[in-house]
Amino acid sequence: MSTTLPFRKIYAAPFILAIITAYGLLSALLGDGLWDALSWIALAIPIAVLAICISRGKQVRGAMTR
Amino acid sequence: MMRSHSIRPQTVRTWYRIHKWSSLICTAFLLIACITGLPLVFSEQLEAILEPHVAPAQAMPGASVANVDAMVATTQARFPSLHPYNVYWDDDEPRVFVNMSPSDRPKDGDIKQAVFDVHTGKLLELPQDKFSILGFLLTLHSELFLGLPGELIMGAMALSFVISLLSGALVYGPFMRNLRFGTYRANGKPRTRWFDLHNLLGIVTLTWAVVVGATGVMNALSTPLFGLWRAQVMPAILAPYQGKPQPTHFSSVDAAVQTVATALPQMKITSVLFPNSVFGSPQHYLVWTAGRTPLTSRLMTPVLVDVQTGALTISQSLPWYLRLLEVSRPLHFGDYGGLPLRILWALFDIALIVVLSSGVYLWLVRRKAPLEKELNRLVAADEKSVAQQIEVAR
Numbered sequence A: 001m002s003t004t005l006p007f008r009k010i011y012a013a014p015f016i017l018a019i020i021t022a023y024g025l026l027s028a029l030l031g032d033g034l035w036d037a038l039s040w041i042a043l044a045i046p047i048a049v050l051a052i053c054i055s056r057g058k059q060v061r062g063a064m065t066r
Numbered sequence B: 001m002m003r004s005h006s007i008r009p010q011t012v013r014t015w016y017r018i019h020k021w022s023s024l025i026c027t028a029f030l031l032i033a034c035i036t037g038l039p040l041v042f043s044e045q046l047e048a049i050l051e052p053h054v055a056p057a058q059a060m061p062g063a064s065v066a067n068v069d070a071m072v073a074t075t076q077a078r079f080p081s082l083h084p085y086n087v088y089w090d091d092d093e094p095r096v097f098v099n100m101s102p103s104d105r106p107k108d109g110d111i112k113q114a115v116f117d118v119h120t121g122k123l124l125e126l127p128q129d130k131f132s133i134l135g136f137l138l139t140l141h142s143e144l145f146l147g148l149p150g151e152l153i154m155g156a157m158a159l160s161f162v163i164s165l166l167s168g169a170l171v172y173g174p175f176m177r178n179l180r181f182g183t184y185r186a187n188g189k190p191r192t193r194w195f196d197l198h199n200l201l202g203i204v205t206l207t208w209a210v211v212v213g214a215t216g217v218m219n220a221l222s223t224p225l226f227g228l229w230r231a232q233v234m235p236a237i238l239a240p241y242q243g244k245p246q247p248t249h250f251s252s253v254d255a256a257v258q259t260v261a262t263a264l265p266q267m268k269i270t271s272v273l274f275p276n277s278v279f280g281s282p283q284h285y286l287v288w289t290a291g292r293t294p295l296t297s298r299l300m301t302p303v304l305v306d307v308q309t310g311a312l313t314i315s316q317s318l319p320w321y322l323r324l325l326e327v328s329r330p331l332h333f334g335d336y337g338g339l340p341l342r343i344l345w346a347l348f349d350i351a352l353i354v355v356l357s358s359g360v361y362l363w364l365v366r367r368k369a370p371l372e373k374e375l376n377r378l379v380a381a382d383e384k385s386v387a388q389q390i391e392v393a394r
Helices: A007-030 A034-065 B009-041 B043-050 B068-078 B133-143 B147-175 B190-204 B206-220 B222-241 B253-263 B320-333 B338-393
Strands: B083-089 B095-101 B112-117 B123-125 B268-273 B284-290 B300-306 B312-315
Touching: A007 A034, A007 B147, A007 B190, A007 B206, A007 B320, A034 B190, A034 B338, B009 B043, B009 B133, B009 B147, B009 B338, B043 B133, B068 B083, B068 B095, B068 B112, B068 B253, B133 B147, B147 B190, B147 B206, B147 B222, B190 B206, B190 B338, B206 B222, B206 B320, B206 B338, B222 B320, B253 B268, B253 B284, B253 B300, B253 B312
Parallel strands: none
Antiparallel strands: B083 B095, B083 B268, B095 B112, B112 B123, B268 B284, B284 B300, B300 B312
């Protein structure tokens, strides 16, 4: 039996990432120095999420072929 | 609980169709935009390497500035057949650019330029017209070498892209009903792998892509929007000059700059457009000023100075649609938060290239499925007819 997720759950992570990205895009526009640094951190989060998800997927593959 | 599950299949199908078609329309153009955009994100850095320039002299803070009128005269002497087009100040280094043009609406390659040292007033160089790879990429990126029609085409493609992103986000939910966020089945079939990658990269970079897409639409509209603004404000400003001849004697640029600096002490002067019936006023210097903080430095205020009397005619802030355009520029270029922001911009851009190509791949394999079915049917029919022919031959 496959479990179906409610939409609230499906969109929870994308919603949080959208808020973080929006903050990152605006922060550097509003100020310099600390504002820039916070923007870099915020925009690095979605990129890091991608890297983690993809490498996790690849590890599963390695485990299966071993 | 049932409520959250009850999206009508018909609705999902409609959104899916919108996603498919809006993507198909724009994908080829978006790939061009993404691939040319990648080096353009680093255009400042690349320019320093690819197109080196003569550096101005080191100057003490608060050093006096040289006479701009003399720079214009020097440039005029070098290009006697052209007339002064505009003067602008470099953001990063103490340099002044004087541009000469044969007409009010210069075409590619028409402009001749001289670069001066702000403090010493010395002519630094006369940049030669030569092929610029960054200029080539920018023209391809923004207008496909088609001028204004090209800009509008790219704007329409950016709009189609935004529609495909939003509809894509809506069909993400139904497609992810049985999958955890971040699922990437690297051990799956190619189709499963690309499907996961498309969903994952697409949903994670969604906000960035929507912002860059929407600001791309704004940037594509800059020519008509500035035209609209001129059509709205210019007739009233030029009414008092009705019937007067085109000015032939121009008052001092330095004096105009000084007048504006005194009237708007909080603003920084970025450029002066000489009398121009296409982009400015035929009777005025159009002096562009900007604020000094990170945000207000993006917001320009134009000031008109009567080119004969040197008197300040009017300074007014731009309408909301040009404000929106001004804020759209940094959010499209990613040039507002140092090198780390540019690198992040490039990473998002690469992710988007993967989303686009995986989308094309998924569309192709989906199309192939019914094609194969059709092929099998044809092959079966062929075998049957061969069998019949053998039967007849007997």
